[in-house]
Amino acid sequence: MTFVVLDRVTKRFGNVVAVDNVSLEVKKGEFVVFLGPSGCGKTTTLRIIAGLERPTSGRVYIDGVDVTDLEPGERDVAMVFQDYAIYPHMTVFQNIAFPLEVNKKKLRLTPRDIRERVERVAKMLQIDHLLNRKASQLSGGQQQRVALARALVREPKVWLMDEPLSNLDALIRLQVRAELKRLQRDLGITTIYVTHDQVEALTLADRIAVMNAGRVVQYAPPGEIYDEPQHMFVATFVGNPPMNVLKCTPAGEVLKCPGFELRNPGVSQPVYFGIRPEYIEWSPKHVEGAVKGVVYVVEPIGSEYIINVTLGNTLIKVKTFREVALRPGDEIYLRFNLRKAKIFDEATGKLLLSAVESATLGGAL
Structure with a gap:
């Protein structure tokens, strides 16, 4: 079942074409990675899906609904950023609960509902023992898990991630990457992930969209991207x-x-x-x-x-x-x-x- 659709999406900033006529489909429960060098348009494409940028032309559909003109809060998506964007003065519990607290009337959540959701997600990410600790007291890997939990606790339709592991040390990155893949498989949540790291793309993705100069050069499963590159750019960008x-x-x-x-x-x-x-x-x-x-x-x-x-x-x-x-x-x-x-x-x-x-x-x- 097709869940996220980009239909001939283009984004211009003045004379610069950041995203150039991109069309692709993401299936429900699929883990799709946008892979490419800096400036290729992958983050801008993700921000268009999130509603943080409006396309110059083209349409965006989520779960069969045209969301092109909807605000981010109306799209039922959650985004995890490279810099975590957690509140250091709050506890881990308060950070994770924040999106529920600000929408509790709309979601009709009681304090008990919020606590149960937070505790369930924290346990999945193995940070339930840190719920009362201040975020400023956490390691980088723990802070990243808090950011992931805050995005998951809303139970969004789509999980959007913009290079969420790039600030972690190499060993912690390997550990969190494995946990992230397991978590996405267990929850079956539709996920779109941006990275310039080909190892992350090849290990995490069900399908990879290799981007260059604002265009999708090839969109295929990891094995096909590696063994059957359809363009020399893909052949020389993927592989180490x-x-x-x-x-x-x-x-x-x-x-x-x-x-x-x-x-x-x-x-x-x-x-x-x-x-x-x-x-x-x-x-x-x-x-x-x-x-x-x-x-x-x-x-x-x-x-x-x-x-x-x-x-x-x-x-x-x-x-x-x-x-x-x-x-x-x-x-x-x-x-x-x-x-x-x-x-x-x-x-x-x-x-x-x-x-x-x-x-x-x-x-x-």
Whole structure:
């Protein structure tokens, strides 16, 4: 069931187009993440859904109702901000209860109703033992849980979050992220979450809207975003390290790429050959079908190694779990898993070919 709908939404600030003709649907109970770099329009889109910004054109629907011209308080949504926005002089109980207290007549809530709601939500977020403590006495992780509880206690139709974990330390962020995902699944609340952190997006989302320059470049489940990027921007923004992209030029039956050639899969214009670092096998000795490169530097990252390799004048990355005893300047031989390779149009960045199974490595090795 479709629950939140953006229909050709555009937002301009003077001559700047912050949101450019965005249309998407969010299903009831779905966790959707808006992912993209700073300035891509993701927060503005979230604020339009919340009613904090009015679109220049287009419509917004929540639960089948056109809410485009409604005030934030009339939309039955709750928002969690990056800076928590809790009241330090109040207790945890008072902070969580605040949205209920200011709307108790409208919601027809008694003091007992309010207490029961607050205690139930606080228990879910494991902060029920902190209800009488002042918010100023809490850690960053505890303050974030209070902000989440205050948004949940209203039992809103839609939960909106604008980078709510970005101010937390790395270890606390991991813990709160896991709790947040569990909580959203248990409650089944429709959630839209803004972040520039691809790990958050890939781990939390049912679907990800990757945004750039005000537009949604791709809207799909995390696995599809990672393995089947429909645009070079998605391929190079998602992934750590991101996908390697090498400019290749058609020359009859071959594509001339930095340091090697591919059998031309049928393109007549310059393209980019894309391959993720984990889909490249390596060897210190020559093997059939391998491309010769030169080690630039090796980066050990815990259980992983990132091998930076020079092919022609281009630097690519290889991810491996094998122990690496290579030094800068060593020769290395690479084999690409061509079934996982992508071909992107140089001019538009759009995906042309999602596998290069018919292509073979050859030529200048």
